[in-house]
Amino acid sequence: MPADSPGYLRIATEEAFAPPEILAAWREMLDSGAVDDPGFRSLWGFYLSSDAERPRSLRERLVDLGERRLADMDATGIDQQVISLTAPGPQIFDADRGSAMAALANDQLAEACRRHPGRLHGLTAIAPQDPKRAAEEIERGARSLGFKGVIINSHTRDEYLDDPKFWPVLEAAEALDTPVYLHPNTPSRGLIGPMLAAGLDGAIFGFGVETGLHLLRMIVAGVFDRFPGLRLVVGHLGEALPFWAARLDYMHAATVRSRRYPQLRELQARPSDYLRRNVWVTTSGMAWAPAIMFTRDVLGGDRVMYAMDYPYQYVAAEVTAQDELPLAPADKKAFFQTNAERVFRL
Amino acid sequence: MPADSPGYLRIATEEAFAPPEILAAWREMLDSGAVDDPGFRSLWGFYLSSDAERPRSLRERLVDLGERRLADMDATGIDQQVISLTAPGPQIFDADRGSAMAALANDQLAEACRRHPGRLHGLTAIAPQDPKRAAEEIERGARSLGFKGVIINSHTRDEYLDDPKFWPVLEAAEALDTPVYLHPNTPSRGLIGPMLAAGLDGAIFGFGVETGLHLLRMIVAGVFDRFPGLRLVVGHLGEALPFWAARLDYMHAATVRSRRYPQLRELQARPSDYLRRNVWVTTSGMAWAPAIMFTRDVLGGDRVMYAMDYPYQYVAAEVTAQDELPLAPADKKAFFQTNAERVFRL
Numbered sequence: 001m002p003a004d005s006p007g008y009l010r011i012a013t014e015e016a017f018a019p020p021e022i023l024a025a026w027r028e029m030l031d032s033g034a035v036d037d038p039g040f041r042s043l044w045g046f047y048l049s050s051d052a053e054r055p056r057s058l059r060e061r062l063v064d065l066g067e068r069r070l071a072d073m074d075a076t077g078i079d080q081q082v083i084s085l086t087a088p089g090p091q092i093f094d095a096d097r098g099s100a101m102a103a104l105a106n107d108q109l110a111e112a113c114r115r116h117p118g119r120l121h122g123l124t125a126i127a128p129q130d131p132k133r134a135a136e137e138i139e140r141g142a143r144s145l146g147f148k149g150v151i152i153n154s155h156t157r158d159e160y161l162d163d164p165k166f167w168p169v170l171e172a173a174e175a176l177d178t179p180v181y182l183h184p185n186t187p188s189r190g191l192i193g194p195m196l197a198a199g200l201d202g203a204i205f206g207f208g209v210e211t212g213l214h215l216l217r218m219i220v221a222g223v224f225d226r227f228p229g230l231r232l233v234v235g236h237l238g239e240a241l242p243f244w245a246a247r248l249d250y251m252h253a254a255t256v257r258s259r260r261y262p263q264l265r266e267l268q269a270r271p272s273d274y275l276r277r278n279v280w281v282t283t284s285g286m287a288w289a290p291a292i293m294f295t296r297d298v299l300g301g302d303r304v305m306y307a308m309d310y311p312y313q314y315v316a317a318e319v320t321a322q323d324e325l326p327l328a329p330a331d332k333k334a335f336f337q338t339n340a341e342r343v344f345r346l
Numbered sequence: 347m348p349a350d351s352p353g354y355l356r357i358a359t360e361e362a363f364a365p366p367e368i369l370a371a372w373r374e375m376l377d378s379g380a381v382d383d384p385g386f387r388s389l390w391g392f393y394l395s396s397d398a399e400r401p402r403s404l405r406e407r408l409v410d411l412g413e414r415r416l417a418d419m420d421a422t423g424i425d426q427q428v429i430s431l432t433a434p435g436p437q438i439f440d441a442d443r444g445s446a447m448a449a450l451a452n453d454q455l456a457e458a459c460r461r462h463p464g465r466l467h468g469l470t471a472i473a474p475q476d477p478k479r480a481a482e483e484i485e486r487g488a489r490s491l492g493f494k495g496v497i498i499n500s501h502t503r504d505e506y507l508d509d510p511k512f513w514p515v516l517e518a519a520e521a522l523d524t525p526v527y528l529h530p531n532t533p534s535r536g537l538i539g540p541m542l543a544a545g546l547d548g549a550i551f552g553f554g555v556e557t558g559l560h561l562l563r564m565i566v567a568g569v570f571d572r573f574p575g576l577r578l579v580v581g582h583l584g585e586a587l588p589f590w591a592a593r594l595d596y597m598h599a600a601t602v603r604s605r606r607y608p609q610l611r612e613l614q615a616r617p618s619d620y621l622r623r624n625v626w627v628t629t630s631g632m633a634w635a636p637a638i639m640f641t642r643d644v645l646g647g648d649r650v651m652y653a654m655d656y657p658y659q660y661v662a663a664e665v666t667a668q669d670e671l672p673l674a675p676a677d678k679k680a681f682f683q684t685n686a687e688r689v690f691r692l
Contacts (some may be wrong), residue, residue: 046604046606050604050605050606052603052604052605052606053603053604054600054603054604055604155540158540160540160544162544188539188540189539190536190538190539190540190543191537191539191540191541192536193534193535193536193537194501194504194506194534194536194537194559194563195537195559197536198506198508198559198562198563198566198567198609199566199601199606199607199609199610200559200562200563200566202597202601202606203593203597203600203601204593204594204597204598204601205559205562205590205594208590208593209555209559213540213541213544213546213551213555216544216546216551217540217544217546220544220545220546221544236593237589240586240589240590242589243583243586243588243589243637243640244551244554244586245634245637246632246633246634246636246637247549247550247554247582247631247632247634248550248551250631250659251548251549251550251631252550254400254549255545255548255549255550257398257399257400258392258396258398258399258400258401259396259398260392260396260398260545260548261545263544263545264545285593285596285597286592286593287592288591288592288593290592290640290643290644291589291591291592291640294589294636294637294640297636298636313596
């Protein structure tokens with residue numbers, strides 16, 4: 001480490017890229033009306049067409065896996081990125097095209113990681129809409145491409161991972177002991193209505209509701225009883241589930257006891273136990289000491305790790321803010337470096 | 347105060363009742379299929395028909411505004427209740443019937459408060475679906491019935507209070523300087539889909555999403571710029587908006603700058619400023635020290651106050667847990683007593 005090193009590596013764990021081919025395919029689908037997902041139309045209809053500064057900068061930075069990205073990392077003191085295909089990735093395509101696009105993205109990302117060893121790591125993109133091929137791609141990513149986990153962008157065409165049809169995907173991740181990053185997506189069709197109407201469907205609120213609900217659905221459906229070795233990573237400091245933790249436990253028990261829903265059954269543990277056992281969280285988009293310290297209190301310091309959410313939240317001051325968290329040196333090293341090394345086996 | 351007094355009164359601020367006439371009307375609407383709100387059908391379809399212990403106990407306790415309630419208060423050390431008609435109150439009826447049911451509930455509640463001075467306080471139920479009559483009822487509640495605020499149960503037939511049609515309601519509350527308790531409701535039709543499918547539409551998750559979204563909609567629509575004196579009270583420790591506070595500020599500014607939504611305009615302050623200026627929160631259903639202390643840190647100790655959510659969460663151990671919060675005596679008195687006295691002018 002150089003003389004001005006803070007004493008830890010900064011490993012950013014929820015960092016995005018997009019092959020130009022996928023952005024072009026999305027644009028073509030939007031223009032032709034071939035996709036009617038309201039969240040996708042709202043988000044990428046804007047980001048792929050607007051001339052405002054933010055969308056222009058994002059389009060330029062997303063496609064770069066080389067010098068520009070490394071220069072941005074250097075400028076903000078980021079030693080390593082754990083990179084994934086940006087949301088919704090292949091999940092918006094039909095199954096065949098989605099599987100092909102996942103493979104294309106994975107090949108490009110693997111090549112970039114090979115070119116920049118020690119700086120860039122990759123997660124495997126998949127198209128869960130073809131669970132069998134998705135499971136095979138997870139295996140190719142882990143065994144052949146050197147990837148460190150799997151990226152899934154919340155709902156796939158309005159379906160959630162607690163649906164047994166997706167179990168082959170979770171089974172493969174568990175068998176390979178490779179973590180699944182449950183990344184935000186725009187809310188599914190049945191959830192987005194009053195958020196979209198108010199301009200709140202995106203990063204400001206909709207992402208968090210969608211992804212928090214997805215994680216909670218997996219928990220209460222018993223996914224982690226069925227796949228106890230499954231490891232999940234979730235952004236936004238756990239999508240507010242740590243805030244709700246005690247209430248989730250109380251109301252889950254009360255609802256199960258009252259036999260209100262046939263689909264809500266007793267679990268082997270309380271909902272919050274799964275948060276502390278199967279889930280790790282990152283600070284993507286939540287560079288704010290009060291919420292970070294609270295989440296560390298609730299989940300434990302070994303469960304919370306740094307993310308920048310490059311290029312969406314490329315803000316040097318947020319790195320500084322997290323350098324200044326009131327943590328002992330060993331805890332800060334865990335937060336910025338060793339938790340990520342352990343979870344992703346870097 | 348008696349010798350074993352903790353040094354403060356315990357004032358519970360989100361406590362529910364229901365006239366038998368309203369429960370009967372709901373049951374009749376459910377049985378006849380006259381109401382198709384999916385959240386209402388899920389919640390009250392269960393609570394009005396199930397023989398499980400929880401719904402039976404709730405039905406019995408909700409209708410009592412006398413000896414049983416007072417005995418329950420005594421048994422858990424509650425000195426005073428701030429009582430409101432349980433959700434969704436009159437908001438599920440058509441406008442005329444809703445207005446009549448609100449008046450009926452208010453008359454019953456006012457009578458009980460007169461019978462038990464110093465123990466029971468009331469909030470004014472309204473039917474916002476007739477904004478003009480709702481405004482008149484707010485005035486009747488404040489001026490003639492001695493009520494201390496207004497209760498609104500989130501969406502009214504899928505509509506939210508940022509809709510200008512409801513401004514007469516907010517205008518009346520501001521003019522009378524009477525606080526509006528924005529109480530949870532089941533999620534509106536456009537929001538409930540994937541929560542209902544998983545058994546998560548109720549207290550465990552849906553209430554919080556619905557009500558947090560409602561508050562955020564009011565903030566970003568500029569309601570508090572238009573009605574700067576409007577005072578809101580929100581349960582569940584602010585419906586997770588304190589957890590998201592920094593992100594709301596960052597993403598609101600970024601979204602406004604990018605001109606993505608015509609309806610998202612610059613505000614006079616940051617979203618979190620309105621939380622600290624126009625909003626007070628209660629601990630209803632969140633009797634958990636980590637979240638309470640976090641929310642006090644974010645919003646300030648003068649903004650967080652005690653609630654039990656009787657009879658839904660009639661749990662003596664939760665009172666004890668909050669008696670044991672790590673707060674100085676003056677702060678604990680503010681939490682249990684004086685914040686409520688100030689906000690509701692008791």
